[in-house]
Amino acid sequence: MPTSVEQHIDHFQEHFVKITKEVGRRIVGNEELVANTVTSLLAGGHVLLEGIPGVGKTSLVHTLADVLHLKFSRIQFTPDLMPADIVGTNIVQEHAHGGTFFDFQPGPIFANVVLADEINRATPKTQSALLEAMQEMSVSVGKTTYKLDQPFLVLATQNPLEMEGTYPLPEAQLDRFFFKLKVVYPTEAHMHLIMERTTQATTETVERVVNAEQILQMRHAARLVPVAQPVQGYAIRLTLGSHPHSPYATPMVKKYVRYGASPRAAQALILGAKIHALTQGKAFVSPEDIRAIALPALRHRLLLNFEGEAEQIDSDVMVKELLAGVSVDA
């Protein structure tokens, strides 16, 4: 257990590197994706992974669970999936001495790392059940509320191409994801590596490098990093600038955004920046740290207007413009 600040930082940095390296043994490329996923885990947030089928979304989550020595579960979302299939349900049981009673059978949500595969294929009712659990970190069944184990991380995936028969997540629910990460198509060199690792008789095995307790310590350390008010002000200005009527708004935001990021986005910016700072071995947050995590923290929180939807504006472009337009100094 680290005691000094320096020990905290070293401990954090060491474990972070271990996790990402170990995940990298199985997941080819996507270093930033892995780092951001771990950041989200350490911040206590959830991740929405977006990418076409077959790029390694599910593999990433599997590997992460293996490396983190955490309980893992997977839910394949389909249109007929019911909330009880996620959170669990009370079933009638018989006592040995006679008589019946309700026994709660926990659903797959009761795990540390939950993979919600193709979350947009389930109905909004089922989606809401999951998202409520994500937000409250607890599940209510009947009259009983069950706390979820910590750390609790939901990694939801969605396919941006096949939109038929899907139920796109409402903005309010999207906002509950700490980061939205895009899984990009691997490069040719990475494809060679993927072929070599996955088409042979043996598969790459990963070690469990950290446990739940260590993850909770890291979470605590991340929240201790001091943030100077001018730097915090920068994160706030970025958040406010995502609103079309804000004085910090950029021309694209004014033109294509109907509603900008919520205060939860500013929280994500600060918390993500703190973790980013610790991964760099720093005991302070700089504007650079905020810029480093601004894209995954803001891209899913911009609600486009009709014009933006019609012109299929990429929210990444708007966030980049925001980063270029909003000054570090007030």
Place this chain on the structure above:
Amino acid sequence: MTPPGPSGSPDPSLRAAVATIDRLRRSRAAVSVVSRFAPYVAGIGLVLALASRWFGWSWMVPAAWLAVALVALIAALGWGRRDLEVSDAAATDIDTRAGLGGELHSAHWFAANEAPHATGDEEPGRWATFHRGKAASRIASTDWASLYPPVRAAREWMASAALVAVAVIALVIGPRSNAAILAEQGLTSADAALAAREMLPEDIQKKIDELLAAIKSGELSADAARLKVDEIRALLDKLNTTTAEEAKRQAEAAKDAQPGGEKPNDDEGDKLTKKAEELADSSAGLPEDVRWSIDDLASRLANSDASKRETNKENAAASEKTGEKGAGSDEAAKAEMAQAAGMQMVREAAADAAEGQMMNGGGGAMGGDSRPGAGGNQGGNGLAEMAALKQALRQEMIQAQADLLGQTVDTEIRRKTEQSQAKVGFTRVATPTSFDRSRAALPPPVPEAHRSLLQRYFLRRQ
């Protein structure tokens, strides 16, 4: 660098260190700016010095500019070094320059503010203190002198000094315009034109001297002397024309070049115009004494020529009779020439009037009447004619004065009016045409904006 304060509390020493760096940064920037501007300031000083010298302005103009500029540049240097509270922007700038990755910027804020923390929780304070301590050690280990090196602007400073030196030299020995020189002597350009006009060009003066010397010594024949006189007269005529035109031009220029773009008052303008007109119109644009002398010499030469021809005729008749060639005729001509050459031209340059005075000698070395135009061999008749001429001119002037008063003018106008009774008739008048109402165009509609104004105008209130 002093060690940071207690856990989480502000740290003035860190702020002082950042303020020192900021002062260094600002002073370097100020020196850089001043060194960049100094040559331009000195250049303007040089231009002002040259202009002052050329136009005859006071030397105080460039001197004042250089003094004010020097004070301003020194003030700018002092302004750059003044003590200031370091702003976040300045801290960011210093941080970026040193490549501290935001550490100085953040620590600078924590050096003035307590780290936000929950009651009883010492952890955030410990982290802030740790952060400040690390930042202080990094600030101490950074070579700020190499990050903000002294501004080396030797070329700029040398150029500025050279320009100032040239400006001072230009103030003393720079070129000056004629107007500036005249202004220094208290003269106007019209005065200068008059003075120039009174002076004969050197070549003409020399020719006249040579001619007189030749006539005096009797070396020059009458024909040659006449040719010389004609040549001199042509030169003088040319000079007349040039001088008159120049005078006119200068008078015009003097009129336009009144300070503040104001026209000269009527008296001054009239004076200048009158002077110019006198110069331009006067048939004797030359100094009168010179003109008289030349005319007189020419008439004498003509007379001597005529008398010579008569003498030659007589001599020819006598020689026809005697068969001897009359050598006396040449003698007579020479004597005549010598008499004519008895005239001497003496030019006295008066210091104030700048006018030449001519004395014409009469029949002998002692001379006779020295009045211009009245000398020579005219004797008593010439004086009488002059008196009559003077009387006639006087009469004419009186009449002219009367005309100016308006009597004659009025009479003349009235007389002309009375005589102007010519009748004019029109022989080719077009037949009257009837007005075709159908081809008439309607008046343009009144614009809505003007309607109310028109109504107010035509419909008067009862």
